[in-house]
Amino acid sequence: MHTIGLLVFPNFQALGLAVSAVFEYANLMHPEKTYHFRLVSEHGGPVMTSQTFSVNTERLTDSTYDTLIVGGDNDCKLPSPELLNYLRESPKHIRRIAAICTGAFILAEAGLLDGKRATTHWLHSNAFRKFYPKVQLDEDKIFVTDGQIWTSAGLTAGIDLALAIVEKDLGLDVARQIARKLVIHQRRGGGQSQFSxxxxxxxxxxxxxxxxxxxxxxxxxxxxxxxxxxxxxxxxxxxxxxxxxxxxxxxxxxxxxxxxxxxxxxxxxxxxxxxxxxxxxxxxxxxxxxxxxxxxxxxxxxxxxxxxxxxxxxxx
Incomplete structure (x- = not known):
């Protein structure tokens, strides 16, 4: 069983929750339940979204994870020093660490992206380059993987990243079936441009x-x-x-x-x-x-x- 943790922060964008549907359908469509999805935050309890409704979360440190996905927000706010320290040490005990949209700023602040390829929402790319010059930013990509670190562009690109995770774990056919179930007519590869x-x-x-x-x-x-x-x-x-x-x-x-x-x-x-x-x-x-x-x-x-x-x- 792979435990997937989606880490959210106050005023996060609710659209980021859509990644959960990918893992839900993976469990429904695969012979054996593969993923245990947990919505987590630093302290647990209710967390307010940017749309002014709240969601209930578990405390991050109450579980161990196969994959931890760091969500983004509109303001690129950085978390507490304690949470940054947790993320800095996370590669030692978490197989795969990902970030959606501006979540890449948090991974970069923790030093996890130094010397690595990454992406983020194109709108924030100039600021990202300014603050994190050690990161090889490729803002034109839907998602980028570099070793155990995965990053995606804007929020809907998180669905593409989640599908790629499922493809890596369960195979291309399962990922395609999930995309069809979610009425995603074109499953985008990581190399695809963010721009249309x-x-x-x-x-x-x-x-x-x-x-x-x-x-x-x-x-x-x-x-x-x-x-x-x-x-x-x-x-x-x-x-x-x-x-x-x-x-x-x-x-x-x-x-x-x-x-x-x-x-x-x-x-x-x-x-x-x-x-x-x-x-x-x-x-x-x-x-x-x-x-x-x-x-x-x-x-x-x-x-x-x-x-x-x-x-x-x-x-x-």
Missing amino acids: TLLELDAKSDRVQMVLSYVKENLKADLSVESLAEVANLSPRQFSRVFTEETGLPPAKAVERLRVESARLMMETGHHQIEIIARETGFGDRERMRQAFLRAYGQSPQSIQRISAGSARPSM
């Missing part, structure tokens, strides 16, 4: 949003300005002007970014050959895709594929 091109483009009109949806669903098609102008029922000149005004990018650049993001997702969630990815995402050939990746990420598709493969199978 569709969110960043942020089209204001239904007309341009419709074009973006069309592009995403038809990456292999002819996505020239003329073709997209027909979808929008505008002249090519009108379409280019409206699209650029709303998204901040010319149509060709936006199409390339969506193709790159889709190609990267295929690399992170499967084992497809580069040629197949290039064809399925509309690049046509690997050289065109390579040039697009260099413009977007400064790395070749092969480099990102190797990194993703390493992140998807964390070692302990």
Whole structure:
């Protein structure tokens, strides 16, 4: 039996509790109950969330843990010196230590991330780098593992981290079944970016949003300005002007970014050959895709594929 402790603090964000559902379904779907989930705090008892309701917790030191997950909050507040000392010594008796969102600040303050790779919510990355220069921060990743230390991006990324823990313990099939049960249509790998091109483009009109949806669903098609102008029922000149005004990018650049993001997702969630990815995402050939990746990420598709493969199978 693996005891999972989720460590919370006053004014923590309740969404972080969602990780518990992953371990709950792991127990329901696996022949033998594997996880004992405990919600814990430094002193135990009721702990208030940032949404002004409280949850009951057990005292952290009343149990031993296979995995301890440190939750985050909106303010990046640090815990007491006593709790930091406990965390500093925890690698000696806890197999796996994780942090969700700004929980990485707490692990870093305890010195557990010095010289290690880690991630946190992108919004707090500059502050993190300033306070903890010894940490190799990769703020673009959904989650990162380095030995026995696991860290994730913003709160929903904690679900991805929990699924990766289950995959490590019980196998890929069980993790996929849980993701389907939770209606998570795309289980994200650790190497996946925190950022979404569709969110960043942020089209204001239904007309341009419709074009973006069309592009995403038809990456292999002819996505020239003329073709997209027909979808929008505008002249090519009108379409280019409206699209650029709303998204901040010319149509060709936006199409390339969506193709790159889709190609990267295929690399992170499967084992497809580069040629197949290039064809399925509309690049046509690997050289065109390579040039697009260099413009977007400064790395070749092969480099990102190797990194993703390493992140998807964390070692302990």
